[in-house]
Amino acid sequence: MHIDVPDAPVACPCGMINIQMIDHVITDCPITDPARHLIENDDSEVNLTTLFTSKLDSFLLWLKATHSFTRRFGEALGPVPPRQGASDLVGFSIATLLHVE
Numbered sequence: 736m737h738i739d740v741p742d743a744p745v746a747c748p749c750g751m752i753n754i755q756m757i758d759h760v761i762t763d764c765p766i767t768d769p770a771r772h773l774i775e776n777d778d779s780e781v782n783l784t785t786l787f788t789s790k791l792d793s794f795l796l797w798l799k800a801t802h803s804f805t806r807r808f809g810e811a812l813g814p815v816p817p818r819q820g821a822s823d824l825v826g827f828s829i830a831t832l833l834h835v836e
């Protein structure tokens with residue numbers, strides 16, 4: 736069996752998990768938490784099954800705001816205010832990590 740070694744770090748820069756998974760970035764990651772209010776339901780939970788249906792517009796805004804799944808992940812929050820009481824994204828970018836010697 737041959738497994739390709741990824742050429743980018745696979746751990747989430749938040750340090751919570753060793754392999755960055757989509758559901759972690761959307762529902763758990765502290766880096767994207769300041770924007771999570773955009774995609775939460777009234778009960779403050781994120782329902783992954785509605786992100787591509789009734790929550791699609793909110794999800795697209797969240798993707799733009801968080802730079803999730805791009806090399807700008809963790810950079811400053813896009814054109815939305817952070818969650819009430821939260822700071823902006825933590826400014827921890829994978830692109831920055833790649834350029835560390």
Ligand SMILES: [Zn+2]
Pocket residue numbers: 747748749750751752759760763764765766
């Ligand atoms: Zn994370």
